[in-house]
Amino acid sequence: MLVLVLILLPLIAGALLFLLPRDDVAMSKSVGAVAAAAVLVLAVAERGESWAWRWFSHPFIAEIHFGATYLSHWLVVLLALCTLCAVLASNVPRTRNMIAALLLLEGTMAGLFLARDLLVFALFWDAMLLPVFFVLIGWAEHPATAWRYFTYNFAGGLTLLLAVAAFGALYGSTDVIGNPAYHAIASAWAPWMLAGFAFAFLVKTPVWPFHTWMPQTYEETPAPMVAVVSAVQSKAGLYGFIAIAFALFPSYFRQEAPILIVLAVISMLYGALVALVQADAKRVVAYSSLSHLGLIVLAIASQNPLALSGALVYIVAHGLFSAALFLVLGYVEEREETRSLARLGGLGWANPRLTGVFCITALAALGLPGLAGFVGELIILIGVYQAGLVWAAILALVAVVLASAYMLRLLQGATNGAEVPDLPVRRDLTLLEGLAVAPLLAALLYFGVYPHALLVLMR
Amino acid sequence: MSANVTNADWAAVLSIAVLGATGLAVLVADLLARTFVRRYIAIAIAMIGIIAAGAIVFAQYGTHYSAFGGAFVVDYASVLFQGIVLLGALGSVILYGAIGEERRIAGALALMLWSACGAMLMSGAGNLMTIFLGLELLSLALYALCGIAERAGAHEAALKYLILSSTATGFLLYGMGLLFGATGSVALSALSNPALATNPIFWTGVGLFFVGIAFKLSLVPFHTWAPDVYEGAPLPVTAFMSVATKAGVLAVLVRVFLWSLPSQHVSDMLLPMWIVAGISMIVGNVGMLAQRDLKRMLAYSGIAQIGYILAALAGGSAEGFNAALYYFAAYSFMNLGAFAVAAMLSGDREEGSVIANYSGLGYRRPWAALAMTVFLLAMAGLPPTAGFLGKVFILRSSVETGYVWLAALLIVGTAISLYAYGRIVRAMYDRSTHPVPAAKPFVPLAALSAAICAIAVIALTFYPFSR
Numbered sequence: 015m016l017v018l019v020l021i022l023l024p025l026i027a028g029a030l031l032f033l034l035p036r037d038d039v040a041m042s043k044s045v046g047a048v049a050a051a052a053v054l055v056l057a058v059a060e061r062g063e064s065w066a067w068r069w070f071s072h073p074f075i076a077e078i079h080f081g082a083t084y085l086s087h088w089l090v091v092l093l094a095l096c097t098l099c100a101v102l103a104s105n106v107p108r109t110r111n112m113i114a115a116l117l118l119l120e121g122t123m124a125g126l127f128l129a130r131d132l133l134v135f136a137l138f139w140d141a142m143l144l145p146v147f148f149v150l151i152g153w154a155e156h157p158a159t160a161w162r163y164f165t166y167n168f169a170g171g172l173t174l175l176l177a178v179a180a181f182g183a184l185y186g187s188t189d190v191i192g193n194p195a196y197h198a199i200a201s202a203w204a205p206w207m208l209a210g211f212a213f214a215f216l217v218k219t220p221v222w223p224f225h226t227w228m229p230q231t232y233e234e235t236p237a238p239m240v241a242v243v244s245a246v247q248s249k250a251g252l253y254g255f256i257a258i259a260f261a262l263f264p265s266y267f268r269q270e271a272p273i274l275i276v277l278a279v280i281s282m283l284y285g286a287l288v289a290l291v292q293a294d295a296k297r298v299v300a301y302s303s304l305s306h307l308g309l310i311v312l313a314i315a316s317q318n319p320l321a322l323s324g325a326l327v328y329i330v331a332h333g334l335f336s337a338a339l340f341l342v343l344g345y346v347e348e349r350e351e352t353r354s355l356a357r358l359g360g361l362g363w364a365n366p367r368l369t370g371v372f373c374i375t376a377l378a379a380l381g382l383p384g385l386a387g388f389v390g391e392l393i394i395l396i397g398v399y400q401a402g403l404v405w406a407a408i409l410a411l412v413a414v415v416l417a418s419a420y421m422l423r424l425l426q427g428a429t430n431g432a433e434v435p436d437l438p439v440r441r442d443l444t445l446l447e448g449l450a451v452a453p454l455l456a457a458l459l460y461f462g463v464y465p466h467a468l469l470v471l472m473r
Numbered sequence: 474m475s476a477n478v479t480n481a482d483w484a485a486v487l488s489i490a491v492l493g494a495t496g497l498a499v500l501v502a503d504l505l506a507r508t509f510v511r512r513y514i515a516i517a518i519a520m521i522g523i524i525a526a527g528a529i530v531f532a533q534y535g536t537h538y539s540a541f542g543g544a545f546v547v548d549y550a551s552v553l554f555q556g557i558v559l560l561g562a563l564g565s566v567i568l569y570g571a572i573g574e575e576r577r578i579a580g581a582l583a584l585m586l587w588s589a590c591g592a593m594l595m596s597g598a599g600n601l602m603t604i605f606l607g608l609e610l611l612s613l614a615l616y617a618l619c620g621i622a623e624r625a626g627a628h629e630a631a632l633k634y635l636i637l638s639s640t641a642t643g644f645l646l647y648g649m650g651l652l653f654g655a656t657g658s659v660a661l662s663a664l665s666n667p668a669l670a671t672n673p674i675f676w677t678g679v680g681l682f683f684v685g686i687a688f689k690l691s692l693v694p695f696h697t698w699a700p701d702v703y704e705g706a707p708l709p710v711t712a713f714m715s716v717a718t719k720a721g722v723l724a725v726l727v728r729v730f731l732w733s734l735p736s737q738h739v740s741d742m743l744l745p746m747w748i749v750a751g752i753s754m755i756v757g758n759v760g761m762l763a764q765r766d767l768k769r770m771l772a773y774s775g776i777a778q779i780g781y782i783l784a785a786l787a788g789g790s791a792e793g794f795n796a797a798l799y800y801f802a803a804y805s806f807m808n809l810g811a812f813a814v815a816a817m818l819s820g821d822r823e824e825g826s827v828i829a830n831y832s833g834l835g836y837r838r839p840w841a842a843l844a845m846t847v848f849l850l851a852m853a854g855l856p857p858t859a860g861f862l863g864k865v866f867i868l869r870s871s872v873e874t875g876y877v878w879l880a881a882l883l884i885v886g887t888a889i890s891l892y893a894y895g896r897i898v899r900a901m902y903d904r905s906t907h908p909v910p911a912a913k914p915f916v917p918l919a920a921l922s923a924a925i926c927a928i929a930v931i932a933l934t935f936y937p938f939s940r
Contacts, residue, residue, distance in 0.1 A: 069935070069937075070937050072792065072795065073792040073795065073796065073866060073869055073870065073873075074869065078935075133865060136865075137856040137857065137861060138856070140855050140856050140861065141855070141856045141857060143855075144850075144855065147895075148902060151898075151899050151902050151903065152902060152904065157899065157903075160899065161892070161895070164891065164895065165888070165891065165892070168855075168888065168891055169888050172884045172887055172888055173884065175854075175861075175864065175865060175868065175884075176868050176872075176880055176881075176884055178865065179865050179866075179868030179869040179872055179880070180868070180869070180872045182865070182869050183869045183870075183872045183873040184872075203872075
């Protein structure tokens with residue numbers, strides 16, 4: 015029952031939020047924060063129980079079946095934490111609608127991660143696009159952004175749907191995610207099904223060359239929403255690779271892994287190099303995400319147990335620091351009214367506390383030892399090397415080193431240097447704004463010095 | 474056969490008789506009623522008649538009976554198709570009652586009920602004569618209905634529909650003549666004789682028959698009348714055409730092409746039908762992109778969605794038939810719902826089908842916009858709506874029966890359609906443009922049917938009747 019509450023609570027809270035007065039920001043924020051905090055407590059307390067209800071048995075068996083695996087447990091905790099922080103940090107026009115969208119996104123993504131049935135997974139896969147689509151309609155600078163996001167991801171959702179339908183036709187049941195009774199399909203159609211799933215996951219993650227929707231979407235989505243999208247929604251593709259592509263089609267996945275490795279390495283290097291020359295602060299982080307997620311895809315494709323453990327750590331770490339980065343960039347944009355690196359500068363003089371938070375976050379993103387990102391990168395690189403992919407490991411290392419370059423460029427460009435005279439001067443980080451990123455930074459530090467907390471159950 | 478007509482035979486068509494009698498009752502009551510109540514009396518009588526007919530139809534669920542020597546069949550398919558016809562009639566009657574001109578209401582409702590009689594007759598047709606009888610009853614009433622309003626486009630639409638539909642009927646009748654010539658019988662069961670498979674007259678008849686059906690279902694390349702007629706006809710009539718007419722014709726298509734033709738060679742011979750379905754999906758969805766009128770857009774949408782339904786039928790499996798029925802039921806609810814929302818936005822002078830007027834609707838009429846969003850998402854096949862599950866069932870059936878290319882076309886068509894449906898959703902929640910059209914009175918009946926359709930579209934996702 016608890017898993018069901020995890021999904022329904024944010025969905026219902028999000029819908030009810032629309033009934034609150036439109037302009038009462040404090041009330042919608044507190045209601046949203048209470049709901050998000052409740053979900054976080056439930057997500058931590060959740061202990062792997064499951065809930066199932068027979069959906070239909072013709073023409074194939076589908077169960078509305080929810081339950082957490084180890085990986086999905088951590089993803090839901092990450093989701094709940096990021097949503098809570100994003101709700102607290104929300105400071106945009108029409109705040110109530112934004113918070114409602116955040117809660118609806120939380121509910122649909124919790125449903126995705128907790129789904130044990132492929133059809134339920136496909137349902138939430140499409141459903142989680144809707145809150146982001148509506149936010150892009152309402153807040154993005156160009157309407158084309160909403161279309162680009164939706165079209166790409168819906169195309170992925172359609173191939174996923176076709177693959178699920180084919181799976182139902184061939185296997186007779188879609189209740190297979192994490193199901194020990196599942197026996198791998200051996201059919202001429204299996205590689206095609208795998209391709210259908212993989213396309214959706216590659217677009218969603220995203221992996222080069224399917225990433226073209228991502229920079230503009232991340233740039234134009236308001237900070238609270240993009241924090242959750244980049245931190246957690248991008249993990250849906252990675253989760254799909256692990257829980258569906260690899261688990262359901264192990265032999266074909268192994269066969270096609272080299273393609274994935276090549277794409278992952280290109281993503282890492284391409285993302286890092288492009289991030290180096292971006293003029294927009296949010297785009298730097300967007301391309302850095304492409305690079306970082308490439309590393310996780312590489313870890314999954316290597317199928318080395320050590321690399322997979324590292325992938326788990328890095329999934330959580332990337333979620334924490336990319337959420338924090340986007341929230342901090344949101345704070346910066348609110349104060350300076352620009353995201354252009356050419357205009358920004360000297361933030362540190364007027365906003366020392368904000369600069370401090372920015373600094374910790376950027377250091378976590380570039381993989382400073384002592385913070386969680388470093389642990390993940392290190393374990394993945396060792397694992398990839400162990401798997402015999404020496405060249406991939408070396409190229410990945412190059413991308414990891416490049417991360418310092420673009421992250422420091424971003425940090426220094428915005429905070430150091432002389433104060434720019436024509437930029438507005440606003441008050442420093444407020445208590446609420448600080449509280450919104452503090453849990454993320456604390457978790458980064460905690461998992462950085464004690465990654466065992468994440469890994470202990472992995473064995 | 475007249476010698477052997479039993480009470481059970483009459484019971485099989487009782488629902489149709491009730492519906493026809495209701496039409497008469499509406500007209501008589503209208504003569505007696507005082508001016509200000511005649512609208513409500515007409516709606517009430519029509520609704521009671523439809524619900525009574527529905528109760529009779531669903532009492533037949535699970536039975537199998539061949540009435541009047543095989544001329545009319547009661548089975549699983551007839552019950553479900555008749556159910557959908559009645560649903561479409563109910564929805565359209567409510568909409569006509571809500572926004573129709575008062576002095577024409579009784580006539581329009583009576584014509585609608587009789588037209589629905591024709592579609593119900595087609596749903597259970599067991600021989601060629603019943604098909605023709607049903608089709609003519611359906612069409613004649615519709616010609617009058619299309620032109621019933623005194624609007625500029627209405628008479629044009631009625632004339633267009635009359636001419637093109639008669640042409641289609643001509644094809645159909647010629648096909649029937651050839652089939653009769655080849656088999657020597659009007660019974661559909663006579664078509665399954667394996668010896669016919671080599672008879673060119675027979676296959677010519679089948680081909681002409683199919684052209685007639687394709688016209689009526691507005692499949693590409695016989696679809697060009699649909700957008701014009703849909704646009705010109707009064708909104709409730711368009712709603713009726715998009716659901717009830719298609720139900721009747723689809724039932725004939727299933728009975729003749731899937732269940733009656735000789736089983737060997739049939740998959741090769743029907744290949745043109747599936748190709749037409751595939752082309753319809755693409756043309757219908759592309760055609761939607763440029764439309765400025767909701768009714769025209771839904772005409773193209775209907776072209777594509779009938780293509781999806783045929784994709785489910787390709788291969789002729791029982792599961793495919795169930796998938797088609799499920800999708801068709803979902804399609805009926807989303808179409809009726811979309812028309813109901815348009816009716817909510819209708820004024821005295823213009824119908825609420827101009828897409829430009831939907832800009833900013835989410836801020837002016839949030840509930841109407843929410844309902845419209847549900848219907849548009851359902852048409853695009855997004856969760857949590859029945860359109861999503863229906864597409865899964867169709868895809869599954871096409872994959873299983875080997876028509877993977879139809880599944881692939883469905884995916885491509887759906888991807889294209891996303892833009893057309895999403896365009897309206899985006900406009901409704903666009904905060905930059907706010908043309909404020911004249912305030913429209915609240916139409917409770919239309920709002921009620923929109924709400925019911927929205928709930929049904931979502932509830933069908935979690936309770937697919939195939940479980």
